[in-house]
C-alpha cells in the first residue's frame with residue numbers, strides 16, 4: 302500500500318471532515334483571489350465558486366427584469382459568470398459596433414465556444430445558427446438569400462399568409478371566439494407553423510386543424526385523421542428539436558456520455574432528431590420526384606423547397622449568378638434539409654410571439670389602432686375581399702413602424718451571443734481572444750441614451766423626421782452584422798400582412814382591461830398566455 306493510500310485509510314471521520322473543509326476553504330480563497338485580482342475587472346454580481354451567477358439568475362424568476370435591473374445597477378458594460386466562464390454583457394449601441402459591423406473584418410463571427418454537443422447534433426458545421434465554418438456558413442446564407450429575396454417568392458408568400466389566415470378565421474368563427482375568450486397564444490405557433498409549411502414547401506401542415514379538433518372533437522376539421530396525426534407528430538418532433546438543441550448545448554459531455562440518465566436522455570434526443578431528419582429528407586425526396594416531372598419552369602410554385610431544387614438547373618428560379626463560386630452545382634438533399642430545418646426552426650416561434658406582442662400593444666393603444674386602420678383604408682382600400690398584394694406592403698409605413706416599435710419594446714430575443722475570435726478593444730477596454738460576449742438586445746433597446754421614454758410604446762419614433770435620429774445598432778430585433786437574421790425580409794412580409802388582416806377586419810379585445818401577455822424566457826421570449834376575444838371590427 303502506498304504511503305498516500307495508507308494515510309487516507311488511517312483518517313478518522315473527523316480528520317476527513319477537517320481535510321475536506323480545509324481544501325474547500327483553499328479552493329474558495331483561490332477562486333476569490335483570482336476573481337478580485339482578475340485582469341480588466343468589470344462591475345457585476347459577485348459570483349459563487351463553481352456555479353458563478355447561475356443561482357442569482359434562476360432565482361430572479363424573470364430573466365428580462367433581472368438583466369434590466371443588472372444594467373441599471375452596474376452600467377452598460379458588466380460581467381456575469383456562468384459556471385466559471387466569464388461573460389461580458391453590453392447594453393449600449395456604441396459598445397456593440399465592432400461586433401455588429403457588416404465588415405469582412407468582423408472579429409465576432411462565431412457565437413459560442415466549441416461545443417461537443419452541437420458537434421454531435423451536426424450543427425457546428427451545418428446550417429447557419431451555430432456554424433463555426435465560415436465557408437459552409439456562407440453557402441447556407443447564400444442559399445437563403447437567393448430564394449427569400451426574389452419577388453416571385455415574396456408574392457407567393459404574401460398569398461400563402463392570407464390562405465393560412467383564412468383557415469384560422471374559419472376555426473375562430475366555428476368556435477365562437479368572437480364571443481368567448483380564448484388563449485390567442487395557443488393558436489399563434491400553430492398558425493405560423495401552417496403558414497411556414499406552405500411558404501417553405503407548399504405543404505398543408507394541419508397543425509391548426511389538430512388544435513381545433515381538441516376544442517371541438519364532435520365536429521372535427523375536414524382533414525383525414527392520419528394527416529392531422531402526422532402534423533401533430535411533426536410539430537412535437539420540432540418542439541423537441543428545440544429542447545434537444547438546448548440539451549446538447551448545455552449538458553456537459555461527461556454527463557451526456559458517462560451517466561446512465563445522460564446516456565438515456567441523449568438516446569431519446571438522438572432518436573427524435575434522426576426521425577425528424579429522415580422525415581424532412583422524405584419530404585424533399587417526394588418533392589424532387591414531382592419536380593422532375595414538371596418540364597415547364599413557369600408551372601413551378603415558388604415555395605422555398607421548390608426554389609432550392611431549381612438551383613443551378615435549367616429551371617433555376619433563384620437569384621443565382623452563373624459561375625457562382627459559393628454554390629457550385631445543384632443542391633443535395635442534405636443541403637436542402639439543413640436549410641428547411643432552419644427555416645422552420647427560425648421562423649415559426651419568433652413570428653408567433655411577435656404577433657402576440659403586437660396584438661397586445663395595439664389593442665392597449667386605441668390611437669395606434671386607429672392610425673393603422675387609416676393606413677389600411679388608404680393603401681389597401683375598404684373592400685376587405687380584395688387580397689393584399691406584396692407590392693402594397695412597402696406602402697404600409699405606419700404598420701412597419703408599429704412592428705419595429707413592438708420589436709424594440711418587447712423583443713422576441715432578449716440577448717444575442719458572440720465570441721471574440723481575436724484580441725480587441727471595446728469601450729476603451731481590452732478584450733481577450735475567446736471572450737464570450739452577450740449583447741443585451743433588451744438593454745440596448747430600453748436604454749434611455751438611445752430612446753427617450755424607453756418604456757413608452759410610440760411607433761412615431763420610426764417615422765419621418767424622428768427616424769433620422771435613431772442611433773446605429775440601437776434596434777436589434779433581427780440581430781445585426783454578418784449574422785443578421787436572414788429571414789427578416791420574409792418575417793416583415795408575414796408580419797405586415799398579418800397585422801393588416803387582423804386589424805382591418807377584427808377588434809381583438811383583451812379578456813379584462815388588465816390582461817397582459819404571460820411569457821417566459823426560454824431561448825426566446827415565449828408567450829404562453831394571451832386571453833382575448835376576437836370581435837369583428839365595428840365599421841364607424
Ligand code: HEM
Pocket residue numbers: 429430431442643644645647648649651652655713714717718777778779780781782783784785786787788789791792
Ligand atoms: C419575427 C420574426 C423573427 C425574428 C424576431 C428573428 C430574430 C432573429 C435574431 C435576433 C437572430 C440572430 C441574429 C444575429 O445573431 O445577429 C436571427 C437569426 C436567424 N434567423 Fe431569424 N428572426 C425571425 C424570423 C426568421 C425567419 C422567418 C427565418 C427563416 C426564414 C429566420 C431564420 C434565421 C436564421 C437561419 C438565423 C441564423 C443566422 C446566422 O447565424 O447566420 N428568422 N433571427
